[in-house]
Amino acid sequence: MFGVSDIPKFFLAFFLVLPVISFLHEAGHVFFAWLMGGKNIKVTVGSGDVVFRLGMLEVRQYYFWYGQCTFDNLRYNHRLANVLIFAGGSLFNAVSAVAVVYLIESGRLESGMLTYQFTYFSLYYIFFALLPMPYPDGNHSDGKIILDWVRNKGQAAEKTYCVQWNEEDAQWQVLDHNQNLVEEFADETQALEKAHEVARRNRPSRLLSSEGGQEKEVANYPRVPL
Template sequence: MFGVNDIPKFFLAFFLVLPIISFVHEAGHVFFAWLMGGRNIKVSVGSGDVLFRLGMLEVRKYYFWYGLCSFDSLKRNHRLANILIFAGGALFNAIAAVVVIYLIENNTIQPNLATYQFTYFSLYYIFFALLPMPYPGGSSSDGKIILDLIRNKKQLGERTYRIQWNNEEKQWCVLNDDQELVQAFEDEEQALTKAHEVAQSNRPSRLINIKNGKEVEVQNYPRIPL
């Protein structure tokens, strides 16, 4: 039964242990994103306004709630690479929990409230990360995305955006996934900037530049692991 004496334990778990577990989880995504050649890798721990940034790490005001990893342009952007990236968070949580249990069983560290909470909530994180379910707002759990990848669904709804020179109008056209015009520009760099903006805000997506009848991938924006 939860009593008054358990309140400090709750605060320890919520404000210290869970953020550490969240960081370990995001580290798993980062490791495999880096291994697969991801660029511009960033990690956000928490939500709300940014408190500080340290390299790729970004800590937000409510550091104990939520977390995500983002990256662009995977060099190895294939099905297995994406499965490893999305499974990486749960895998790192599992490894961390096993290491703590091993250290306790070998009397390297003494069992205490923090180690108990760490192993317990690591399993909690693993379960809900791998449970295949959709989230409000259109995102999904890591488990659902992994399941979709295993089923080989078409790149999880990946959209393709293109910029193409229109010889008749003498303009660079930004086209959406249905080959419909988003916006036209006289300058190629302006068209590229707009295309990057649209593709990045509609992950997962690819950005392609069509020159001399050939399609060249400029960048890909994979779905963000949570």
Template sequence: MFGINDLPKFLFAFFLVLPIISFVHEAGHVFFAWLMGGKNIRVTVGSGRVLFQVGILEVRQYYFWYGLCTFDNLKRNQRFAHILIFAGGSLFNGLAAVAVVYLIENEVLEAGILTYQFTYFSLYYVFFALLPMPYPDGNYSDGKVIIDLIRNKAPVKTYRVQWNEEKKQWCVLDHDRKLIEAFEEEEQALSRAHEVAKQDRPSRLVSTKSGKETEVQNYPKVPL
């Protein structure tokens, strides 16, 4: 039974162990995103205002709650690559838990509250990350995204920057080739296209010149 004497242990887990597990989880996403050629990789631990930033790591005020990994322009932009990236967080959590148990059994680590909570909450993370469900904010769990990828139900929208000879303008077109906005300069059109594509992940941005389409950048869905 949970008693008043267990409260410090709970706080210890909540404010120290969980952020470490969250970092391990995001590290799994980052590893496979890097392996698949992802660019602009960033890791956010926590929510709220930014406390500090070191390299690709950003730690926010409520460091014990939430986390995500963002990246752009995968070189290996196939379905299997995305599955690996979204499964990577749970894989790292599972491997970390197994490693801790192994080290305890071989008396390298001493069994205690820290190792127990780390193992327990690592498996907790794995379960809820892979449980296929939508979140209230509109995001999906890693498991839900993986299932959609396997079923090929994860639509990737394509945004286009295309020269309109009649209007003498660069047009930004949505996935249905409907006009979003038109500009006189190509750089302005590309900037606007990057903005809308980035906000509608997963998406691709292509440039159409002389009837030929060239991918400028792709924006994969963000793993949590």
């Protein structure tokens, strides 16, 4: 039963153990995103104003709540790659929890409140990460995204944006996934900048460049693992 003496333990778990578990979770996403050739990898721990940045890591004011990993331009942007990336967070949580249990069982680590909270909240984190459900803000759980990829719905969810040259108007056109005109530019660089902005904002997406009937992928922007 929860009593007054358990309150300090609760705060210890909330402000110390949970952020560590969250960081390990994001590290799992990062590892597989890097393995699949992802670029511009960035990890955000917490929410609110930015406290500091260190390389790819960004720590925010409320460091104990929320976390996400962003990356662009996967070299291997296929079903298995995406399943591994989104399962990576829970996999790292599971491996770290099993490692702690093994160290305790082998007598190399002393069992205590911190080890109990670490293993307990790791399993808690894994459960809710893999539970296939949509979130109110429009994001999806890792489990929901994994399920979509297993069902071959992941690729179908991608929006394709295109920059192409229009001979009649002598303009570079930015087209959305429905081939509707977003904006026209005389300069190709400006058109690409606008297309990158739109595609990045509407993940998951791909950006193509088309000229003379030839299409090539310029960038891809996968979903953001939480």
